[in-house]
Amino acid sequence: MDVDEALGRWRGLAPEAGSGPGSAGAPRHVLLEGFHALKHALRFGAVVPVALCADRAGALELAAELAPDLEGVLAGLLVEVDAETLRGLVARPHPTGVAALAERPDPVAVEAALRGVRRTPVVVLDQPRHLGNAGAVVRLAAGFGASGVVTTGPLDPWHPTVVRGGAGLHFATAVAPLEVPELPDGPLFALDPEGADIRGLTLPDDALLAFGSERHGLTAELRARADQLVALPMRPQVSSYNLATSVGMALFHWASASGAAPA
Numbered sequence: 001m002d003v004d005e006a007l008g009r010w011r012g013l014a015p016e017a018g019s020g021p022g023s024a025g026a027p028r029h030v031l032l033e034g035f036h037a038l039k040h041a042l043r044f045g046a047v048v049p050v051a052l053c054a055d056r057a058g059a060l061e062l063a064a065e066l067a068p069d070l071e072g073v074l075a076g077l078l079v080e081v082d083a084e085t086l087r088g089l090v091a092r093p094h095p096t097g098v099a100a101l102a103e104r105p106d107p108v109a110v111e112a113a114l115r116g117v118r119r120t121p122v123v124v125l126d127q128p129r130h131l132g133n134a135g136a137v138v139r140l141a142a143g144f145g146a147s148g149v150v151t152t153g154p155l156d157p158w159h160p161t162v163v164r165g166g167a168g169l170h171f172a173t174a175v176a177p178l179e180v181p182e183l184p185d186g187p188l189f190a191l192d193p194e195g196a197d198i199r200g201l202t203l204p205d206d207a208l209l210a211f212g213s214e215r216h217g218l219t220a221e222l223r224a225r226a227d228q229l230v231a232l233p234m235r236p237q238v239s240s241y242n243l244a245t246s247v248g249m250a251l252f253h254w255a256s257a258s259g260a261a262p263a
């Protein structure tokens with residue numbers, strides 16, 4: 001693809017990706033910022049109609065070093081544009097000078113995956129507020145091979161800042177907004193400092209692991225749906241852990257007893 005074609009394609013798709021003014025509705029494409037996000041998205045099957053870079057030789061050197069499995073794909077995909085052009089297209093260009101647009105997975109297929117037979121837990125974030133936390137949780141879920149990440153409340157788990165925090169790993173798991181009554185079936189373990197010590201529990205592979213918001217903890221609605229409240233060990237006088245670190249600890253606890261966890 002030559003530069004003009006790549007820029008035409010970018011401009012045709014980017015407004016609906018949320019990077020242009022006046023975009024409305026759920027965008028069909030998401031912005032991937034940086035080499036690592038593009039690498040992860042491609043590894044997990046994302047369809048990437050256009051990828052730009054400010055330094056093609058540098059990006060291909062990174063590919064040789066960090067993603068030899070993708071060297072050929074990236075060589076065919078990356079189109080070099082000058083740094084100023086890139087800055088005009090992407091609000092905060094990544095230090096690696098790479099940016100791409102990827103097709104967002106079909107929401108119907110994502111929901112079907114969440115509702116199908118699951119061999120690993122789904123993480124539920126109940127009314128999260130912090131976009132960076134949500135991105136970090138997607139990254140954790142991908143690393144642990146969790147079946148998905150569901151958010152309740154107004155935060156869009158496909159917001160560009162969440163995708164940035166997730167390092168392109170939205171494509172490695174199923175990410176969707178759902179309200180509490182719509183949650184998939186399965187035993188729901190809700191994480192709360194007042195719950196039973198997690199060290200005495202085995203979390204089943206089909207569990208829903210729910211976490212409360214940064215400011216207010218779990219909602220009454222989520223608590224009512226929970227089968228059990230579960231606590232992470234914490235010394236007295238510390239009120240709580242950060243949301244994403246709590247998710248990491250709970251997934252680690254599940255993984256250390258499950259044959260379905262990554263080796």
Ligand SMILES: C[S@@+](CC[C@H](N)C(=O)[O-])C[C@H]1O[C@@H](n2cnc3c(N)ncnc32)[C@H](O)[C@@H]1O
Nearest residue numbers: 191192193211212215216217231232240241246
């Ligand atoms: C930052 S905390 C929320 C703090 C909030 N002020 C509250 O009242 O709960 C975010 C979420 O992380 C989880 N969490 C944090 N510390 C925990 C602990 N020691 N045990 C279990 N869950 C914890 C809970 O799900 C909590 O709702």
